[in-house]
Amino acid sequence: MPRRTLENAMQTKKKILETAQRLFSRRGFERTSLSDIAKGAGCTRGAIYWHFENKEELLMSLLESLEQEQFGMEFLNDACDPNSYNPLSKLKKWLSALCDEKNIALLNSTLISMVIMIFNGGSNPELKEMMQERRIQKNELIAKALKNIVSKGQLPSDLIIDLAVEHLCVFIVGTFHRSRVTNTNVLKNNFPLFIELEFKAIRELTEEKLRTNSLP
């Protein structure tokens, strides 16, 4: 039963995207055939090719939608704003958003695992590079936020920014991946606590570094 109106066409496209997301996440890009997607979306392979150039473009379309689903990025941007009154709290809010219900749901049920897989699998070098670049940009944003926080006196003025960024990244990445695989709620329930500890650690970073270095 062919759909002919614009409305129906949009629905078809949406269904294809949804199915692709579901299947790519579940089985991975390679192991998902366009046949599978077509079957799942209730249309033919041909219909997919009407809406998308090819399989890769379908993936790219999916990834673009990821961009817009990023939670809490406004908080990170706020933390970089020199006019912000309390950038530290903004940064903490951003970290909190990483572990809230909605984000965890995103992590577990959607594109993320696909993205990780694509990134880890050697699949698409261009895609990989694109992601690498995005990571670097985010690191720079974090550095900027930290500098801003230091300038507001909320973190020690002798903070070694690179080190702090790295420590924060380890914490973020760890939280991210741990959230995906753990089956307890320990992390989720204690995330505010962990955040506090994280900033305590950052605050003591320089001092601790001096102490460590002075050891034999």
Add this chain to the structure above:
Amino acid sequence: MPRRTLENAMQTKKKILETAQRLFSRRGFERTSLSDIAKGAGCTRGAIYWHFENKEELLMSLLESLEQEQFGMEFLNDACDPNSYNPLSKLKKWLSALCDEKNIALLNSTLISMVIMIFNGGSNPELKEMMQERRIQKNELIAKALKNIVSKGQLPSDLIIDLAVEHLCVFIVGTFHRSRVTNTNVLKNNFPLFIELEFKAIRELTEEKLRTNSLP
């Protein structure tokens, strides 16, 4: 020129395994064909089928060898030993091993990325479960070590073990993944420092939790 006996056969098998490891790590399981492996190993597809049931079994053989390449596990076991004089230092040593040259090399160049990919991609459910189980076991081992350390008075007696395990795991997993993707040496060069900070955080965990909970 007839290949003479066992010796040569073993060499063929070894070459197949090495090539498979290299290619699976680089391109992923799906995108690596037996033809590729055969070509890389200097034999024919048929030869692979002499040594392995099929492609999956070849993968499994590879994974078994992973087990034996785990670095530093003896330190974690030592940290659990009630007779150990200084279990905390053992635990620190285990953590250190995670970020030393050899382990980083392992992370970046071998099976690990393959495993992650296989784990993230839904390829093999049994494989996934097997890995989940191993993770739980390791968590329990860490819990045991922490309890042992507490009993030796090296960590506060009111330490909330679950919380500490989780915090440590976030740190470990974060370090692990961050090592794989970063292109700077910041993490590697400051790992001892990060470990010290980690234990400082753990030491303050309970106290901080009480303070956080008492907030409005």
Add this chain to the structure above:
Amino acid sequence: MPRRTLENAMQTKKKILETAQRLFSRRGFERTSLSDIAKGAGCTRGAIYWHFENKEELLMSLLESLEQEQFGMEFLNDACDPNSYNPLSKLKKWLSALCDEKNIALLNSTLISMVIMIFNGGSNPELKEMMQERRIQKNELIAKALKNIVSKGQLPSDLIIDLAVEHLCVFIVGTFHRSRVTNTNVLKNNFPLFIELEFKAIRELTEEKLRTNSLP
């Protein structure tokens, strides 16, 4: 902006035909898709189907237009006219037309190559037969012209018509194909000369045949 009536429709059809001619000639029938044609004509596939039954019918429409673009046929007809004063010069004029600028352009840039290709490729048997018939008709026309020329005393009365037709056809076909592939101007620049030589040869045909046959 509504396309107003017949005028625009005709223009669309014309554009489709032009594009089809160009693309069929360039890439061949099989390798040209209706999508390509639609794109080239600035319309959609659907529009093509409004004007033509299907791809084959589009081709047939194109071929019909070939009929009318035949250059110089009036000269050949003139050469057959018993009332013609100088049929030989008419025949020469017809041959000349075969190699003039316009015809060469036609040969190289239009349907002809398509026709040859279709004819050589077994695509359409009916088409093939249609062309075969046309060739026979043309041969008969040439025979008629030669007889007329003989009757006017412009060629020897003992001319073996069949032989002369064949010789002329070899010359025509050779010129035709050679024009298409050569990249020099030698043929084009010397065509009048070649025509003179051709008739010289025809004039000596019978005599030469007798000589040849009398050899051991």
Add this chain to the structure above:
Amino acid sequence: MPRRTLENAMQTKKKILETAQRLFSRRGFERTSLSDIAKGAGCTRGAIYWHFENKEELLMSLLESLEQEQFGMEFLNDACDPNSYNPLSKLKKWLSALCDEKNIALLNSTLISMVIMIFNGGSNPELKEMMQERRIQKNELIAKALKNIVSKGQLPSDLIIDLAVEHLCVFIVGTFHRSRVTNTNVLKNNFPLFIELEFKAIRELTEEKLRTNSLP
């Protein structure tokens, strides 16, 4: 029923080649699918891919075999040999070979029509260029032969080589194509005669050119 011995494998390859030749000639390259060939050869598509890289390579293999089936090339080479006693007769022999039974059979029943089609159809630009080059080489060979014949005094010393080559080529190409499409035996039966006339024409070429040029 899989074939396993070398002998059988060769037979399979041969059958594939034969079928491909037959089908390519009959229906053209594009319109012949590997499925058709496999069916005709009594094997699977996979078997074709065992013996040939892809469809194009299968075609190339076929074309290479054409090279070796070229009749009479030794005569053309002989005609170029400065030590040849009678190069003119060698050249005539080469022309004769073009129209003998065996060659005509080749023309009508084998690869030739495929080659023509491929050449006319825009199919493969590389293939086209390859053929163009071969044609140029052959022209040069003919020029060489004519010069040799002139040097032996068998053709006038003022012969304009380029012109003679072109005239000969028109004759050859015309004969070639006319042989393919005609349904009478006139050409075949009188070919020696036509050759004699051809050389008569060439002999008079320069003289005739001077006469033509001096016309108003």
Add this chain to the structure above:
DNA sequence: AATGAATGAGTATTCATTCAT
């Protein structure tokens, strides 16, 4: 112990065609 030949199912992609709007 290993090769070389072959199978057959599966994959992405193309394209002529249809048809509601």
Add this chain to the structure above:
DNA sequence: AATGAATGAATACTCATTCAT
């Protein structure tokens, strides 16, 4: 008169697997 959406069959090609030798 023409569009845009969709179908479905066909196509070249890949690859895990089988098996006689």
